Amino acid sequence: xxxxxxxxxxxxxxxxxxxxxxxxxxxxxxxxxxxxxxxxxxxxxxxxxxxxxxxxxxxxxxxxxxxxxxxxxxxxxxxxxxxxxxxxxxxxxxxxxxxxxxxxxxxxxxxxxxxxxxxxxxxxxxxxxxxxxxxxxxxxxxxxxxxxxxxxxxxxxxxxxxxxxxxxxxxxxxxxxxxxxxxxxxxxxxxxxxxxxxxxxxxxxxxxxxxxxxxxxxxxxxxxxxxxxxxxxxxxxxxxxxxxxxxxxxxxxxxxxxxxxxxxxxxxxxxxxxxxxxxxxxxxxxxxxxxxxxxxxxxxxxxxxxxxxxxxxxxxxxxxxxxxxxxxxxxxxxxxxxxxxxxxxxxxxxxxxxxxxxxxxxxxxxxxxxxxxxxxxxxxxxxxxxxxxxxxxxxxxxxxxxxxxxxxxxxxxxxxxxxxxxxxxxxxxxxxxxxxxxxxxxxxxxxxx
Numbered sequence: 192x193x194x195x196x197x198x199x200x201x202x203x204x205x206x207x208x209x210x211x212x213x214x215x216x217x218x219x220x221x222x223x224x225x226x227x228x229x230x231x232x233x234x235x236x237x238x239x240x241x242x243x244x245x246x247x248x249x250x251x252x253x254x255x256x257x258x259x260x261x262x263x264x265x266x267x268x269x270x271x272x273x274x275x276x277x278x279x280x281x282x283x284x285x286x287x288x289x290x291x292x293x294x295x296x297x298x299x300x301x302x303x304x305x306x307x308x309x310x311x312x313x314x315x316x317x318x319x320x321x322x323x324x325x326x327x328x329x330x331x332x333x334x335x336x337x338x339x340x341x342x343x344x345x346x347x348x349x350x351x352x353x354x355x356x357x358x359x360x361x362x363x364x365x366x367x368x369x370x371x372x373x374x375x376x377x378x379x380x381x382x383x384x385x386x387x388x389x390x391x392x393x394x395x396x397x398x399x400x401x402x403x404x405x406x407x408x409x410x411x412x413x414x415x416x417x418x419x420x421x422x423x424x425x426x427x428x429x430x431x432x433x434x435x436x437x438x439x440x441x442x443x444x445x446x447x448x449x450x451x452x453x454x455x456x457x458x459x460x461x462x463x464x465x466x467x468x469x470x471x472x473x474x475x476x477x478x479x480x481x482x483x484x485x486x487x488x489x490x491x492x493x494x495x496x497x498x499x500x501x502x503x504x505x506x507x508x509x510x511x512x513x514x515x516x517x518x519x520x521x522x523x524x525x526x527x528x529x530x531x532x533x534x535x536x537x538x539x540x541x542x543x544x545x546x547x548x549x550x551x552x553x554x555x556x557x558x559x560x561x562x563x564x565x566x567x568x569x570x571x572x573x574x575x576x577x578x579x580x581x582x583x584x585x586x587x588x589x590x591x592x593x594x595x596x597x598x599x600x601x602x603x604x605x606x607x608x609x610x611x612x613x614x615x616x617x618x619x620x621x622x623x624x625x626x627x628x629x630x631x632x633x634x635x636x637x638x639x640x
Contacts, residue, residue: 233318236309238265243305243323250294251331256303257290258323261578264309269318272308277301286559287578295329302326336364337410339423349400349430356408358391364412370419371395376403376426377527401529403428428529442534445513448497452505452542459513459534461496468517472525475500477511480538484512486526504617505590506543506635511536543619558602558630560622566637567610574605575622575632583624587636590617602630615640 241262246255262271275282275291278301285291295301304324308317336359346353359367371388372381373395386395398404405426411417444460462471473491476484477500491498500511515532518525558577565571573585580602587596587608595613600606600622615638624630 233309236264236266236269237262237319237321239263240321241307243325245303245325245327248292252295252329253292254295254303254327255290255292256305256325258305258307261289262307268312269309270312272310272317274306274308276304276306286576289578295327295331298329298331300326300328336361336421337408337423339408339425342408342423342425344427347427347430350398351394351396352398352404352406352427352429353392353394354406355393356391359410359412364410364420366412366414366417368411368413368415368417370409370411370415372407372409374405375399376405381407398429400429403529444496445534445536447537447539450539450541453503454499454501455503455509455511455539455541456497456499457511457536459496459498461493462515468515468531470518470520470525472516472518472528473498474514474516474526474530475511476514477503477509479507480510503541504635505541506619508538508540510538558632560620560632560634562620562634562636566639568639569611570607570609571636571638572605572607573600573620573622575600575602575630577602577630579624579630581624581630583622583630585620585622587618587620589613610638613638 239260239262241258242260244257244259247253248255258273264271273288275285277293282291282293282303289305291303291305293303302324303326304322306320306322309319310316311318337356342354342356344352344354356369369388370383371386371393372383373385374381385397386393395406403426405424407422407424409419409422411419441460445457446459447455447457449456459473461473462468465471471493473493474486475489475491475498476486477489478484488502489498489500498513500509503509513534513536514530516525516528517531518528522528558575558579561574561576563572563574575583582599582601585596585598585600585606585608586594589595595618596608598606598608602622602624618636618638619633620636621631621633
């Protein structure tokens with residue numbers, strides 16, 4: 192979702208940037224030498240070179256770049272190709288060929304350029320090219336701060352753990368202070384104390400055997416009372432678990448058996464005759480990646496190795512996980528006992544309850560639909576972002592595929608839709624362009640009352 196709103200800002204927010212001056216490669220330059228389809232008049236095909244905008248977003252390391260006014264050609268048989276570079280090297284891919292949202296990862300000076308090539312459709316050779324560039328100075332990162340990838344667990348016991356982390360060495364962080372907190376993975380609240388720290392060496396005591404924990408390290412650069420500027424969290428499990436409970440729990444045997452509108456049935460190979468796990472418990476989690484796991488709304492038959500997940504949304508892709516736990520017979524909350532093995536099931540998509548007119552929906556390469564706010568209550572804005580400025584129609588369907596709203600729309604211009612007469616639930620919307628532009632996109636809308 193965050194990326195969608197960044198793209199929204201990139202496509203309609205870059206209206207106040209600065210246009211860079213383009214440089215032109217004539218047909219008689221060395222780069223064009225030997226191109227038999229290039230002549231001195233090939234640049235005459237360029238009717239409008241376009242306009243290049245850039246803008247810094249919230250973080251000082253994040254910039255957006257875009258051709259806000261696209262170049263146009265005045266003759267047939269040619270098309271454009273766009274090449275993005277950062278300091279002369281290929282830039283990462285973006286939402287569309289004519290825009291980029293770039294998060295710079297280190298201090299330095301960066302020249303971001305887009306080279307616009309005029310290509311002969313018949314030969315695919317470059318007949319003419321020109322370039323827009325903008326230079327960005329990044330000075331956001333004071334030093335190498337705390338990174339959880341550098342934490343090393345040195346020793347584990349049944350009731351303690353020892354680990355190390357690298358100390359910050361930075362002229363902009365003269366008085367570093369590290370605060371350590373911890374909690375069981377199933378808990379919500381963090382605990383303080385119960386540890387010793389010597390530089391980057393930490394030992395945490397008074398833990399429980401065979402239990403999953405999370406540890407949080409927080410860094411302040413102004414002593415103990417200073418503001419926390421960064422933190423990292425890592426997890427581990429104490430020793431003391433029973434061995435051998437993995438026997439018979441084969442992840443290759445986990446399979447999706449049947450998928451409906453709001454449910455999914457699966458099968459797995461259960462634990463059989465495991466003396467160290469006489470009362471196996473299977474905890475099922477599901478999520479829309481990369482979000483957190485949800486538990487509940489599931490049934491499992493341990494002896495037969497089958498289960499079902501309920502209360503899912505239609506037309507949605509999920510992941511699921513099977514966690515094996517080995518509680519005692521008297522354990523009142525078996526789902527809170529430690530996980531001794533787990534299997535990730537294959538991703539699945541619930542059935543879609545509707546088929547819009549002109550289906551299947553075929554998205555154009557440079558178009559995306561956004562509904563905001565989503566979930567919505569009284570009204571919603573639907574915006575279709577595209578390099579093509581075209582008219583079209585927005586349709587909204589309820590969960591049974593019945594058309595409940597229809598309105599005219601244009602790409603890159605949000606259309607406000609009243610939801611006053613619609614009940615709470617899951618809806619789907621589509622945008623179909625007029626004529627032959629072939630822009631067809633769709634999305635899901637949740638209404639809450």
